[in-house]
Amino acid sequence: MQSLTIRFAPGGGPLYRQLYAALRAEIAAQRLSAGEKLPGKRRLAADLGVSVNTVDAAYGMLAAEGYVEAHARSGFVVCRLDSLPAPAAPVPAPAEAPPAPFLYDCATASIDTTLFPYKTWRRIQQDVLARAPEFLNHGHRQGDEELREAVATHLREYRAVRCGAHQVVIGAGIEYLLGMLARLLCRETFAVEDPGYARTARILHNNGVRAAFIPVDRRGMDTAALAASGARVAYVTPSHQFPTGVTMPVQRRYELLRWAEDGRFLIEDDYDSEFRFDTRPLPSLQGMDGAGRVIYIGTFSKSVAPAIRIAYMVLPETLLGRWRDEFGFYSCTVSRFEQQTLARFLQGGHFARHLGRLRVAYRGRRDALAAALRAQLPGVRLDGLHTGLHLLATVPCGLSPAQMERAAADNGVRCNALADYYAAGAPENAPPAMVLGYAGLPEAAIPGAAAALRRAWLGD
Amino acid sequence: MQSLTIRFAPGGGPLYRQLYAALRAEIAAQRLSAGEKLPGKRRLAADLGVSVNTVDAAYGMLAAEGYVEAHARSGFVVCRLDSLPAPAAPVPAPAEAPPAPFLYDCATASIDTTLFPYKTWRRIQQDVLARAPEFLNHGHRQGDEELREAVATHLREYRAVRCGAHQVVIGAGIEYLLGMLARLLCRETFAVEDPGYARTARILHNNGVRAAFIPVDRRGMDTAALAASGARVAYVTPSHQFPTGVTMPVQRRYELLRWAEDGRFLIEDDYDSEFRFDTRPLPSLQGMDGAGRVIYIGTFSKSVAPAIRIAYMVLPETLLGRWRDEFGFYSCTVSRFEQQTLARFLQGGHFARHLGRLRVAYRGRRDALAAALRAQLPGVRLDGLHTGLHLLATVPCGLSPAQMERAAADNGVRCNALADYYAAGAPENAPPAMVLGYAGLPEAAIPGAAAALRRAWLGD
Numbered sequence: 001m002q003s004l005t006i007r008f009a010p011g012g013g014p015l016y017r018q019l020y021a022a023l024r025a026e027i028a029a030q031r032l033s034a035g036e037k038l039p040g041k042r043r044l045a046a047d048l049g050v051s052v053n054t055v056d057a058a059y060g061m062l063a064a065e066g067y068v069e070a071h072a073r074s075g076f077v078v079c080r081l082d083s084l085p086a087p088a089a090p091v092p093a094p095a096e097a098p099p100a101p102f103l104y105d106c107a108t109a110s111i112d113t114t115l116f117p118y119k120t121w122r123r124i125q126q127d128v129l130a131r132a133p134e135f136l137n138h139g140h141r142q143g144d145e146e147l148r149e150a151v152a153t154h155l156r157e158y159r160a161v162r163c164g165a166h167q168v169v170i171g172a173g174i175e176y177l178l179g180m181l182a183r184l185l186c187r188e189t190f191a192v193e194d195p196g197y198a199r200t201a202r203i204l205h206n207n208g209v210r211a212a213f214i215p216v217d218r219r220g221m222d223t224a225a226l227a228a229s230g231a232r233v234a235y236v237t238p239s240h241q242f243p244t245g246v247t248m249p250v251q252r253r254y255e256l257l258r259w260a261e262d263g264r265f266l267i268e269d270d271y272d273s274e275f276r277f278d279t280r281p282l283p284s285l286q287g288m289d290g291a292g293r294v295i296y297i298g299t300f301s302k303s304v305a306p307a308i309r310i311a312y313m314v315l316p317e318t319l320l321g322r323w324r325d326e327f328g329f330y331s332c333t334v335s336r337f338e339q340q341t342l343a344r345f346l347q348g349g350h351f352a353r354h355l356g357r358l359r360v361a362y363r364g365r366r367d368a369l370a371a372a373l374r375a376q377l378p379g380v381r382l383d384g385l386h387t388g389l390h391l392l393a394t395v396p397c398g399l400s401p402a403q404m405e406r407a408a409a410d411n412g413v414r415c416n417a418l419a420d421y422y423a424a425g426a427p428e429n430a431p432p433a434m435v436l437g438y439a440g441l442p443e444a445a446i447p448g449a450a451a452a453l454r455r456a457w458l459g460d
Numbered sequence: 461m462q463s464l465t466i467r468f469a470p471g472g473g474p475l476y477r478q479l480y481a482a483l484r485a486e487i488a489a490q491r492l493s494a495g496e497k498l499p500g501k502r503r504l505a506a507d508l509g510v511s512v513n514t515v516d517a518a519y520g521m522l523a524a525e526g527y528v529e530a531h532a533r534s535g536f537v538v539c540r541l542d543s544l545p546a547p548a549a550p551v552p553a554p555a556e557a558p559p560a561p562f563l564y565d566c567a568t569a570s571i572d573t574t575l576f577p578y579k580t581w582r583r584i585q586q587d588v589l590a591r592a593p594e595f596l597n598h599g600h601r602q603g604d605e606e607l608r609e610a611v612a613t614h615l616r617e618y619r620a621v622r623c624g625a626h627q628v629v630i631g632a633g634i635e636y637l638l639g640m641l642a643r644l645l646c647r648e649t650f651a652v653e654d655p656g657y658a659r660t661a662r663i664l665h666n667n668g669v670r671a672a673f674i675p676v677d678r679r680g681m682d683t684a685a686l687a688a689s690g691a692r693v694a695y696v697t698p699s700h701q702f703p704t705g706v707t708m709p710v711q712r713r714y715e716l717l718r719w720a721e722d723g724r725f726l727i728e729d730d731y732d733s734e735f736r737f738d739t740r741p742l743p744s745l746q747g748m749d750g751a752g753r754v755i756y757i758g759t760f761s762k763s764v765a766p767a768i769r770i771a772y773m774v775l776p777e778t779l780l781g782r783w784r785d786e787f788g789f790y791s792c793t794v795s796r797f798e799q800q801t802l803a804r805f806l807q808g809g810h811f812a813r814h815l816g817r818l819r820v821a822y823r824g825r826r827d828a829l830a831a832a833l834r835a836q837l838p839g840v841r842l843d844g845l846h847t848g849l850h851l852l853a854t855v856p857c858g859l860s861p862a863q864m865e866r867a868a869a870d871n872g873v874r875c876n877a878l879a880d881y882y883a884a885g886a887p888e889n890a891p892p893a894m895v896l897g898y899a900g901l902p903e904a905a906i907p908g909a910a911a912a913l914r915r916a917w918l919g920d
Contacts, residue, residue, distance in 0.1 A: 066708070066710035079709070081710060081714065113597065114593070121589065125585060126586075132573070132578060136573040136765040136767045137766050173791055175791060183666050183667065183668075187668075208647075249539070250526035250541060252526070283525075306598045307797060309792075309794065331766075335767060
């Protein structure tokens with residue numbers, strides 16, 4: 001080969017890297033072509049006035065990347081490289097639409113961040129980190145034993161769920177667990193509530209599962225329609241149907257359990273049962289199940305914070321073996337630091353106290369919102385007040401639900417119409433109600449929000 | 461109805477709960493039967509010597525649960541309830557087999573927890589919690605902007621990945637992201653490396669995707685076999701093939717990119733590229749791709765800790781729209797507290813320094829292990845030394861790989877044979893190598909581990 005001319009730049013980094021880059025550029029430009037030998041290391045080092053180590057390192061990098069190959073007798077030889085089209089310049093990020101500015105947030109996914117137990121959480125977090133070596137490596141695939149035990153204890157005491165820690169699976173959000181269930185339960189048709197969470201059907205869909213939409217009446221999912229649907233699994237929210245707020249009475253629960261007995265499954269999503277204000281919480285559907293047909297799922301999104309992605313499911317004994325066979329190899333998706341922090345938060349009684357404070361705060365907010373709506377909107381009908389973090393308001397104002405939603409937005413209030421939660425649009429007999437979440441609405445903002453809704457819907 | 465006899469127990473909890481439980485038991489036992497009226501509240505209160513509020517609360521609970529119904533004229537009436545079989549007693553947890561005790565952990569999934577940056581992590585974690593209100597509610601669905609920006613910057617600088625933050629998706633582990641990709645890429649056949657991560661094929665399988673196993677030669681995935689497989693997506697580990705340790709040379713990379721140009725995709729798993737000891741890290745395959753066919757994925761499991769479930773993928777612009785349409789509605793699966801902690805750890809330069817320290821520690825360990833193995837096992841051949849956190853050892857000892865694994869376990873060493881990583885058992889020409897991870901093996905334990913392997917494999 002011809003002699004190489006390399007110009008070393010004083011500020012250009014280590015010499016071996018400069019040499020490597022120069023040689024690579026020669027090869028890419030085919031000034032050093034396939035089959036050609038690189039100069040011997042000692043000779044090149046002498047030519048360039050650098051150490052043999054420098055040349056050695058540069059040749060090593062070229063060889064590791066496949067630009068050259070070491071041959072036993074002839075030293076390093078340039079490899080044949082097919083040329084590729086020049087890489088395209090990276091496309092700049094498209095500007096994302098900024099979130100619309102709302103004065104009043106009545107969406108159902110928000111919480112009041114001022115109620116978060118900062119001090120306790122910080123103290124526990126530090127305790128956990130101080131013991132960190134135990135928690136740095138992979139943990140149990142269903143979630144850390146301490147957390148599963150604490151969750152099982154809480155569910156037994158507060159929700160009459162009958163379970164042991166061995167049945168609990170911790171996961172990063174209900175969406176994640178639901179996707180897992182869709183795949184676990186053999187891609188059968190799932191019955192979902194209509195109206196209901198739109199996401200449930202989408203999650204099922206992109207896990208290859210068909211959703212059958214079953215109407216909700218004033219007792220919850222319609223069991224006759226369920227039986228006719230051919231579904232093998234039903235996803236229900238019996239404590240507080242989302243979004244209608246219906247609590248499923250015990251007779252309907254028995255009907256569902258009887259339906260499930262024949263090799264079918266119920267998924268009970270108990271997403272906000274912690275927030276029951278006027279009566280004690282209902283025992284869970286799972287606790288009434290003697291046949292192992294109910295999968296119970298819940299989340300700490302509303303009771304701690306949405307930012308902490310910790311949800312759980314309780315599998316019946318009948319499904320545990322199948323889950324372990326098919327999903328037991330997955331690592332748990334939740335950070336062990338946060339699992340341990342939450343476990344201690346539960347074990348130390350902090351969670352029960354925190355829930356007590358949340359209930360008082362949210363009940364006050366619900367009472368204030370109900371009073372303000374009644375004062376501002378004559379003839380308003382309020383439903384679903386007894387539990388959860390949202391209510392339904394039906395206002396005789398002559399506007400369609402879509403018009404009401406738009407008018408609310410124009411007046412600074414973010415909220416949804418009940419009609420939004422139907423899979424195929426609201427049926428004609430659906431109540432023209434609006435869904436108003438109040439967890440993210442500070443009490444001081446409530447009179448303003450109600451006045452804005454009056455302007456939006458009654459026009460004065 | 462007959463008069464009710466209720467015995468209140470002094471330590472039995474609030475009176476209204478005792479009354480509720482007693483009435484519920486009467487209904488369940490059908491001593492109060494369907495259609496029967498409950499006594500008027502005032503009369504029952506007087507009969508029992510309790511306040512009307514107590515009776516009111518108990519009746520309210522029964523009504524909420526559907527045991528009774530309020531009728532306009534006749535007060536509360538008992539509902540018709542079908543009986544159900546008595547619930548089964550909960551099954552006690554089956555005893556789980558305790559993990560086998562190993563003196564020396566040469567599995568590839570462990571890390572050395574003493575190297576974790578406790579002080580910095582704790583300080584940053586506290587900073588984040590002090591600013592918590594911003595981070596308590598739902599964040600961006602692809603992950604927090606700060607973390608995506610920090611990851612993109614890191615990947616551009618250290619791995620020559622060409623990307624912006626808008627292409628990054630944060631998720632709770634590579635397993636989670638890979639499952640998402642399986643569903644995103646339309647359930648086509650995925651080509652996977654053989655030998656390779658057994659989990660990859662299992663994840664694909666339970667997402668409904670067929671895995672085609674493609675042999676790995678000394679340059680990585682065999683492109684002729686790939687072309688013949690009919691696969692539309694190939695999952696590769698070009699920086700450091702797992703478990704063989706092969707680094708894919710640039711020519712083979714070009715072949716793969718050319719294969720992908722025709723509407724196909726490559727998933728580049730760069731799982732441990734941070735740990736390259738003797739040469740600079742190779743630029744990523746993604747950085748050579750001009751056609752938007754490479755999805756780059758990586759994890760902080762090895763560079764920070766497995767307990768922190770944070771992985772990421774960089775989607776090509778060609779896939780971003782499809783991802784947002786189909787998966788954009790999912791909440792990010794990683795806690796925002798930990799996303800923000802990691803973002804600051806990266807932005808503050810702590811991660812780069814931490815990686816530097818890890819590299820020094822792990823290189824020392826690799827050198828010590830290689831020296832100890834060479835001293836203890838005459839004729840040993842070591843491969844895959846230049847990068848990653850494991851090496852391959854081929855020992856001429858006359859034992860089969862399975863026998864070597866068992867003998868190692870009998871002598872207190874946990875390790876796997878290369879043969880374990882083949883989908884359908886090792887082919888006849890596969891090297892009889894053992895895979896020895898050293899990240900979880902403290903340097904002081906290395907002489908003992910090598911001596912134990914000598915006893916296991918050479919019998920003296």
